[in-house]
Amino acid sequence: MKLRIKDMREDRDLSQEAVAQALHIPRATYCNYETGRRNIPNDVLCSLADFYNVSLDYLLGRSDDCTPFRK
Known part of the structure; x- marks a missing residue:
């Protein structure tokens, strides 16, 4: 999972700071998620x-299909 979130961030040319701000968390916390030092809470x-805009299964590495769940 940590590789997926890092790859998605880098593919979109985003900084850790930008993603952390979008998630309303400190950059250091997000960095720890990417490096695997902390588990990512469900929320x-x-x-x-x-x-x-991807599925949770894709984030968790359970699927290579990134299509999000339709509400």
Whole structure:
């Protein structure tokens, strides 16, 4: 999962600071998620999925299909 969120951020030319601001968390916290030093809470996972418009299964590495869940 940590590689997925880093790859998605880099593919979109975003900084850790920009993603952290969008998620309303400190940059250091987001950095710890990317490096795997901290587990990502469910609410932040959902926010990341919404931010990148991908499915949670994709974020978690359970699927290579990034199509988000249709509400």
